[in-house]
Amino acid sequence: MRIFTVYNKKHTLLLRKQRYESPMKIFFTVLSLFSLMFSPSYAEEAGGSCEDSGEILYAESQEPRGIFQFSSSVEKQEVCQPCSSLEANDPFEPVNRAIFGLNNDLDTILFDPLKIIYTTIFPKDIRDRIGFVLRNLTEPVVFANNILQGEAQDAEDTLRRFLINSTVGLAGIFDVSGSLDIPYKKEDFGLTLASWGFDTGPYIVIPILGPSNVRDACGRITDFVGDPINWVAYFGDSVFYSNSRTSAQIIDAKSDDDIISDLKKSIDPYATFRAWYTERRNFLANGYRQTLESPCPDDGDDDVVENAAATPAA
């Protein structure tokens, strides 16, 4: 509860300050708020970049897996449950589809040319450096979310990463912590809400920013409002900085997205993006585990060796 009061206080402060700003500044603030929601999480998901889950997965796979325990689980469920259908929670589909189409057009006329310019001007190595700096700036928010989720170890790692990369790593230009085996692990308030048991709510597509859901959209707004770096920029009267950071983040995210371009080749890109977003968030919210169902052997109908289909249908 205390968290919320603190948050509210900050929020009203922000609103009060806004009243004294010129309309132009308000406009830019709103614009940057809007676009900033997009980037930190999107950058990670789009590029599939970051040292990601490798380490974590390895740690997980070291979990006790006694042979007896395993063999019993096989005996118990030799055939897995019949696969139920995954219904998308998407009541606003017509509106979402319209915005999705708009975003695609924006990509074609605005972001694709920008991406070409950006990747031509900056070689891959420089782009990585820019990506690291931007990522380093998201660490305070990641740290706050680690705390809110009660993950002490993660919080410690984030803090160490931020301190090391901001100093020795020259404001994040060099990913020193990465070579010290403290891989970047993304967190945001959407995932914090998930850890508190909040459901995703309906799927939504946000203009420019792309796929989201009600929970994650609330998370993005909270992350922005609570980001100390935005506060420094705001009270230091350098909204310009905030905007530059925002634009940089968008370009950075768009420049390295081979997975996205693959998804666009599907028969129904909208449905593919929806599934992709839902799965990816489920994966992150469950500590890098995909808990959704997968294809499985069920009733003998799918046997590879047709003749061996002796198992009677359950």
Added chain:
Amino acid sequence: MKKFMILFMSLFIWTQGVNAEFGCAEAETFMSDIGKKVIDLLTDKSISDHERADQFRDILETKFNVKAIGKFVLGRYWKQASPEERERFLNLFKETTVASYATRFKEYTSERFEILGSRPEPDGGITVFTQIIRPNASPITIDWKIFEKNNEIRIYDVILAGISMGITQRSEYASVIQKGGGGIETINFALEKKLAPKK
């Protein structure tokens, strides 16, 4: 006492034998073999695109359970389909998969495939965690869902950075069918269209 010892020993050996059939170690060996095969296929620039596609089709047919995957991605529409329609779908499904991956493979040069570990799942399968180390990019994590049935080890799902290809395709097909309104034939038609210009 000696009898008990023998009984115990034989029981132990027997249980070990049972487990030796399919466990995490076996799943990892299975995946590492496939990984090696695929990487060889990718990095071998001497073979033609056609050959590469053929070899990829071969891996798909012998190492994946295409029928179970096809059935999963169609969901309830599978049940409504006739055997001929199913057959046609599975064929098209396989061919589009081959077409889309074989072209993607072309860009690969010196990738490395690494097994990170594995974990038995509550549904009886095993997930093998792997990653592909790329020379000029961050590694891609790929998880493979493997089941053993009738002494055959097969891959049932590929999970790319947390995104299951099975679920994604299922959502896509369900949406296409709902919009088209023609059951499995809608998909068959769409897949044929997708495949046509490439052939």
